[in-house]
Amino acid sequence: MTTAAYTVPPHVTLGPTLETERLILRPPAVEDFPRWAAFMADPETARFIGGVQPAPQVWRLICTVAGMWALTGEGMFSILEKETGQWIGRIGPLHPYGWPGREVGWSLHRDATGKGYAVEAAAATMDYAFEVLGWDDVIHCIAPENLPSAAVATRLGSRNRGPGALPEPLQDIAIDLWGQTRDEWAINRTRLNR
Secondary structure, eight states, rough: OOOOOOOOOSOSSOOOOOEEESSEEOOOOGOOOOHHHHHHHHHHTTTTTTTOOHHHHHHHHHHHHHHHHHHHHHOOOEEETTTTEEEEEEEEEETTOOOSOEEEEEEEGGTTTTHHHHHHHHHHHHHHHHHSOOSEEEEEETTOOOOOOOHHHHHTTOEEEEEOOTTTTTTTTOOEEEEEEHHHHHHHHHHHOO
């Protein structure tokens, strides 16, 4: 009896690609899986995004995110470091069913933190959300104890709007809703560029 070999097709994405000075943002692709799986296996990086997940669950997550791009034209971008091509995190313009608003949410691999990548990727994603997707408002769902993400939101000019609620089965997770409007972003984006 022969065993069928699993082959990975060439890089395929179903959505836009954004570029910043140091980063490439594009929908997830098969080659992102090893780093994404390692990222979700790390208790510290997975702490505020659903907790540690085994590789088969991460595989389904990547496929779900790719499907979100195909079905809705929005989802999580994979964040790639331009210099190395390495997957370093994810960031989204996304609005899952039942979500408290249209979100630009981020999470980075542990070895990519502290370099300003989250702010750089979030700014490009917020530009895309307001200019291309036509959003009027952006939120960030941040756990109250997630001080690094709160610092990123503050740097972007977002403000804490108070407690929010996620849909089932996430309803017991405490979050604060941070955010800003399109008009506020027009001002904050200018300040960020200084």
